[in-house]
Amino acid sequence: MADLRQLEGKLGITPIDSRHLANSRSRLRRRPNSVHNERPCASLMRATRLKHHPKVTSMTVPPARIRPSPLLPIAAATALSLPLGSIYAFSVFIVPLETLLSANRSELASVFGISVVSFTLGMIAVPKLFGRLAVPVIIALSAVLAATGVGVAALAKTFYELAFWYGVVFAFGGGFAYVAIQQCVNAVPLARPGLVNGYLVSLFPLGAMLAAPACGWAIESYGPRTALAGLSAAVVLSGSLATLLMALSGIRLSIPTTDDAANPGADGQSTTQRIVFWKLFFVFLAAAAAGLMVLSQAAAILTAYGAEKGLALAATTGITAAIAGARIAGGWLTDRYSVPLVAAGAQAFSLTGAAILAVWPGPLVAVPTLAMIGIGYGIISGVTAGAVAFYWPRHLFGRIASRVYIAWCVAALTLPLLAARLFDLSGGYGTAVMLAGAANVIGILVGLSLPRQTRA
Numbered sequence: 451m452a453d454l455r456q457l458e459g460k461l462g463i464t465p466i467d468s469r470h471l472a473n474s475r476s477r478l479r480r481r482p483n484s485v486h487n488e489r490p491c492a493s494l495m496r497a498t499r500l501k502h503h504p505k506v507t508s509m510t511v512p513p514a515r516i517r518p519s520p521l522l523p524i525a526a527a528t529a530l531s532l533p534l535g536s537i538y539a540f541s542v543f544i545v546p547l548e549t550l551l552s553a554n555r556s557e558l559a560s561v562f563g564i565s566v567v568s569f570t571l572g573m574i575a576v577p578k579l580f581g582r583l584a585v586p587v588i589i590a591l592s593a594v595l596a597a598t599g600v601g602v603a604a605l606a607k608t609f610y611e612l613a614f615w616y617g618v619v620f621a622f623g624g625g626f627a628y629v630a631i632q633q634c635v636n637a638v639p640l641a642r643p644g645l646v647n648g649y650l651v652s653l654f655p656l657g658a659m660l661a662a663p664a665c666g667w668a669i670e671s672y673g674p675r676t677a678l679a680g681l682s683a684a685v686v687l688s689g690s691l692a693t694l695l696m697a698l699s700g701i702r703l704s705i706p707t708t709d710d711a712a713n714p715g716a717d718g719q720s721t722t723q724r725i726v727f728w729k730l731f732f733v734f735l736a737a738a739a740a741g742l743m744v745l746s747q748a749a750a751i752l753t754a755y756g757a758e759k760g761l762a763l764a765a766t767t768g769i770t771a772a773i774a775g776a777r778i779a780g781g782w783l784t785d786r787y788s789v790p791l792v793a794a795g796a797q798a799f800s801l802t803g804a805a806i807l808a809v810w811p812g813p814l815v816a817v818p819t820l821a822m823i824g825i826g827y828g829i830i831s832g833v834t835a836g837a838v839a840f841y842w843p844r845h846l847f848g849r850i851a852s853r854v855y856i857a858w859c860v861a862a863l864t865l866p867l868l869a870a871r872l873f874d875l876s877g878g879y880g881t882a883v884m885l886a887g888a889a890n891v892i893g894i895l896v897g898l899s900l901p902r903q904t905r906a
Contacts, residue, residue: 535657648781
């Protein structure tokens with residue numbers, strides 16, 4: 451007992467404390483069994499459940515949620531877009547097909563106009579299949595349409611057969627794929643939506659840059675029919691690869707409802723969203739009208755300003771490359787700066803080029819100024835795709851983008867054709883360049899009124 455008291459002293463427990471503890475223990479022993487009827491503590495309940503649950507142990511860890519990666523759909527988009535971008539390089543087929551089909555220049559030139567309309571119809575049609583068909587099926591269908599169109603066009607014996615299979619079927623499949631791959635990529639959360647979408651819209655002009663020399667070599671070596679057949683084979687291979695990559699990505703698309711279309715923001719501001727849509731539409735239209743005039747007739751415009759043939763051809767290739775790079779840059783800028791600032795700045799850049807060329811016409815001035823007009827259009831293309839990704843939910847990207855891209859069709863069928871007509875009447879492109887500048891002025895004013903994007 452003495453030893454116990456010594457131990458209590460060392461521990462700082464007084465006799466009163468000891469008696470208090472002893473009394474507490476005795477009270478607990480005398481307490482009725484009602485303690486067993488009390489509700490166990492939460493930790494005891496969790497421990498009991500973990501101990502006796504047949505499938506859960508104390509070491510169970512909730513599975514981590516894996517964020518889907520955009521790498522596979524981006525790779526699929528790259529594989530499929532590059533050969534389909536050859537639609538922009540149709541001009542290399544015009545001269546050899548004149549003799550082969552006994553067609554005149556204006557007839558063959560009209561094939562590109564037909565392609566523009568069919569391409570747009572394909573873009574509008576494909577969103578109706580989102581959520582109704584599996585993603586790999588949609589990608590495979592677009593590849594089959596494009597490959598069949600250009601493959602049968604290789605066997606065409608008349609201009610009308612070529613116009614149907616190349617201008618209608620092949621172009622429809624291209625537009626089908628263009629929006630489908632963009633929707634698939636945007637179905638995945640993107641850290642840099644502007645940059646990614648700028649890259650996606652740059653793939654078609656990049657494909658045209660690759661297709662033009664490849665098809666030109668094939669035409670000289672084997673003839674236009676073999677070149678078209680080779681293009682069809684390339685579409686088959688790239689389409690197969692894109693279908694496989696999309697299947698591996700596991701992406702699924704939802705069906706956009708009528709309510710979603712009327713109210714994209716799901717916040718009761720459908721009228722505001724419609725206003726934003728039309729502003730973006732006209733910003734893209736203004737830049738595309740000027741840019742497509744340059745893209746479709748760069749060599750002719752440079753020649754009209756006195757450039758030699760070699761300079762005109764080299765500059766045309768360089769301008770096409772600059773437009774492709776500008777599309778990536780436009781998306782990149784949209785990730786870092788506000789949409790109205792980038793949109794208005796791009797339009798102002800194009801306007802500067804048009805103003806300089808109008809004041810100081812000449813071959814050495816025409817090359818950089820036409821490039822400025824084209825670069826402004828390229829930036830706006832990237833901004834437009836990025837803006838759709840910022841302004842609307844991911845599942846509505848394809849539906850909204852396909853409607854905005856109608857501006858591209860309208861632009862291709864207006865100022866470029868008007869510029870050619872004005873050249874026939876006046877023998878120059880001065881008036882057309884001033885009209886392009888006027889379109890850029892409108893683009894600046896409308897672009898500044900766009901809302902700032904919401905950052906994720």
